[in-house]
Amino acid sequence: MATYSELMAQAQALMSQAEQARKNELAAAIADIKAKMKEYGITVADLGGAAAGAKKAAKSKSKAAAKYRGPSGELWAGGPGRKPEWVRAVLAAGKSLEDYRI
Incomplete structure (x- = not known):
């Protein structure tokens, strides 16, 4: 029967192999996705993501429609809570x- 140390060494070796396999499969999947995007003219924005390097728009926590627009274009629904x-x-x-x- 194998000892604890031997089993741990085997487990570490398997985890290392699994991580390498994951990296290889991930690289292949990314290459495939990029090829399909190029083939069909799909952009990151088409997929619902932000374009590379683009600033993410601030998401509103409120579900209510905005009632006020600030001097710099900020929106506020005017609800209770901190202004x-x-x-x-x-x-x-x-x-x-x-x-x-508005």
């Missing part, structure tokens, strides 16, 4: 939030 920084700045400057209603 966005741009809203606090507008109110602190003495301006009306109604000026920013």
